[in-house]
Amino acid sequence: MAVIENVSLAPYSAFRTGGTCRYFWQPESIEEIARELPQLAGIPFYLLGAGSNSLLSDTPWPGMVMQFDKLATCEPTDTGFLCGAGVANSQLAEKARDRWLAGAAWMYRLPGQLGATIRMNARCYGGEISQCVDQVTTVTPQGQIKIYTVSPDDPTPVFRGYKDTIFMQNGEIVVQAHIQLQPGPLAPIEALMERIEHDRTGKGHFDFPTCGCVFKNDYAPEVSVSSGLLLEMAGSKSMKTPHARVSEKHGNFIFNHNNASSEEILTLSLDMREAVWQEFGVWLAYEMELMGEFPAALLARFREERPPQHKKSRLAEARARFKV
Template identity: 30%
Template sequence: MNSFRKDVLVVHKDSILKELQALVPDNIIKVDEPLKRYTYTETGGNADYYLTPTSNEHVQAILRFAYKNDIPVTYLGNGSNIIIREGGIRGIVISLLSLDHIEVSDNVIITGSGAAIIDVSRKARDNSLTGLEFACGIPGSIGGAVFMNAGAYGGEVKDCIDYALCVNEQGDLIKLTTNELELDYRNSIVQKQNLVVLEASFSLTPGDKTEIQSKMDDLTERRESKQPLEYPSCGSVFQRPPGHFAGKLIQDSDLQGHRIGGVEVSTKHAGFMVNVDNGTATDYENLIHYVQQTVKANFDIELNPEVRIIGEHPID
C-alpha cells in the first residue's frame, strides 16, 4: 500500500465512511475514536475509523475495500501488550474482540481471535482439559497470543495449538497448521507476513479438574505476588536476551522507580513499566529508550521490546 497518502483520508473522509457503511453494519463503525479507551496503558490518540466486525466475512470485506483503495489497516486485540502514540492511527483500525466464540468438542477447543486467552484457559479447566494452565494469567486475546506465541511459566501457545485460521491483506483466508505457523520465541509467521488470526484450534489432554485448578491457583498467586497489577501497564516490556533476564539487568542497573513523565519502571517487577500519574505513550517510549541505553552501557546487552509501539507521533 505504498501509494497511500495521509491527505487522502482528509479529502475523502466522508466518502470512505459511506463506502464502509455500504459494506458492514453502521453500528460497528466509529469515526475519530480515542484509542486510549482500548489499551491497558490508557494511552493513545484517535483512530480515523474504528471498526468492530462480528464475523469473518465482515473482516474480509473491510480488508478487500482497504486494499483496493490503498487505506492502511491496523488490528487490535485487547490492547494488553501495545503502546499507541498520541498522534493516533491513520486509516482503519479493526478490533477483533467481538470474534470471541469459544467451542469445545472432545479434547479440542476452537475459539475466535477476540476471546481472552484467560477465558479459554478457564473453559479448558471447566471441561477437565489440561495444557492451557500457563495462560491463566496472560491478559491477551487469542489473536495476540498466536501472533507473538505468548507464553508464561514454562508453557507457550505452540505447545498446544493445532491450527490458526488467518486472513491476509487482500482478504483471503489462510489456514495454517502448527508447523506452518513457525511459532518461535515471541514470533510467528503471522507477524512476518502481516496476517491476522481470526480463529484458532487447541488440542488438549484430558486431566483432573481439581489438579488443573490447583495449578492455575498456584500460577495466579505467583503472578499477583510478583507483577504490578495495580497500575496500568503494557505487560512485560522487553524480550528475554539470550542467557539473561531483562528484569534482572534492569534491576542491576538501579532503574527500578526511575520515572519519565508519568511512567516509571516498576518497583515490584523491573520488567514492567507502569502508568502511575497520567503518563503518555511518549513517556513510555522515552523510558524504554532510556532503559535500553542504560543496560547497553552497563552490560553491553541489547534489550529488544516485546511490546508493540504503533501509531503517529504527536504534532508539537
C-alpha cells in the first residue's frame, strides 16, 4: 500500500480549492482495497474521483483520501466494457464510439470518473448511468467485495431514481462496473457527441474551475422547473464574492474566478439557496458534496432543512418561462 503524506488536494478538485490531507492513497487493484481497508484502524477516509462534484475543505484534513486515478482499466467485453472506478466518463464515451457502440455518447465531456458517476446516478443529454450499467462491484468499509447485478425487476434496486443510489447510503466503494452497450450506427453517436461539445462549451462549462450544478433539480409537481432557472430568477447570476461568482450563463454554476477559497464558495452557495427560498419558497437540495472540515456555522447552514412554502404564482411564472 503506497501512501503519500501531506498531499495538497487542490489539483484533485475541479474547483481547484482545498487544503492538504494527512494521507493520500491511490489503490491499484480491488484486492488491494479489500485487503488494506480493514487495516486503517479507524483513520477516517474520503473517496475522491476527479473532484468534479465536491468542495474540499481549506483546512488540513487529518484523515486519508482514497483517489481512483490508478484504477482506470477499461477492457472491451462482448457487450461493452469492464471498467475500473477511475475511468473518465468522457474517455468511456470515446472508446464506445470507436467500437461503434451506442448508449454511452451522453457521457462525452461529462467531467468525473465512473465510480462517482455510478454512486450518484449522474445524468445528462437524455442519458443516465443506470441505463447502461449491468453489474457493479463494490468494497464495503470492512473490506468485503460485493457484486451487484443491476436489473429493472430488482425489489431493492441499486439505482433509486433521480441522483439517488444505495451507495449514497451504505458507504460502499464502487470499484468496478460492467457497461452494457448496443451496436449502433456511428452517425447518431458522433452527432450527439458534437452537440454536447457545442452545448457545453457554448454554455461556458469549462471557462473557469467549477463543480457544475451546485443544486439538484426539484421534480415535485408544484416546482418542476430547473433549479438553474429558479436561481436565475432569484438573481443568482449577479451574485459574487471577491474571488468567486455565479456563471453569467448558468444560474446554478459557481466559478472559482480568482483563487477563491472553499469557504467562500460554500458561503456563496448558501446565499444562492437563501435567495431561491425568499423568492419561491423552495429549499434546494445540494448536489455538490463537502469533503473535510468546514466552520461549524457554515456547516449548520449547509445541513439546515426547511419544509417547502411554495409561492405558487411565482412558481407558475417560472414554469411558463421554462416551457418557452
